[in-house]
Amino acid sequence: AQSVTQLGSHVSVSEGALVLLRCNYSSSVPPYLFWYVQYPNQGLQLLLKYTSAATLVKGINGFEAEFKKSETSFHLTKPSAHMSDAAEYFCAVTMNSGGSNYKLTFGKGTLLTVNP
């Protein structure tokens, strides 16, 4: 079984401030973890992924996330927020086993607002 908890349904930051979006996971086997971004009325775009290699993962648009097994966390950060970062962000987990068809389980999402 697998699940994802995103703490904070809405995060508001000022332009130029640090962005921190929290994600904790639960998985019975070693997980693969993902962060996706969704702009209004659009599909999902992959920001970054953890697949059991380096624990600090760098993604697109200046985002990065760190896998911490002891804390079962995979928080997303960006040093300096841009107005264009305003969107919905989803954390997702899948088991690293093909038997599950690699089904993704998504968190409830965090809406990021960036204030000028």
Added chain:
Amino acid sequence: GAVVSQHPSRVICKSGTSVKIECRSLDFQATTMFWYRQFPKQSLMLMATSNEGSKATYEQGVEKDKFLINHASLTLSTLTVTSAHPEDSSFYICSARLRDRATYEQYFGPGTRLTVT
């Protein structure tokens, strides 16, 4: 690479009619395609998993007779919402997984907004 398209992007239909949504992998072959449903300001919920040439596997609580899924080729899956009702109004998103690789990565389509009046 790895582009997934959906058609239509937006559809309005009358209650009781059926609507078909297409999901295509444009530049790769997809072993597996997934269909998700997203209500306003909510997360994605997996409806079903479809493997080419076999019957779709539906998640618990999803009516397979209402949401018909056909994965006829390695590049096309369709979702038909039969006898649609206003409560079926939602944003439907598909994703596809690459063939020939033991890969976990899914590529998402842009979504289809269904409104049932």
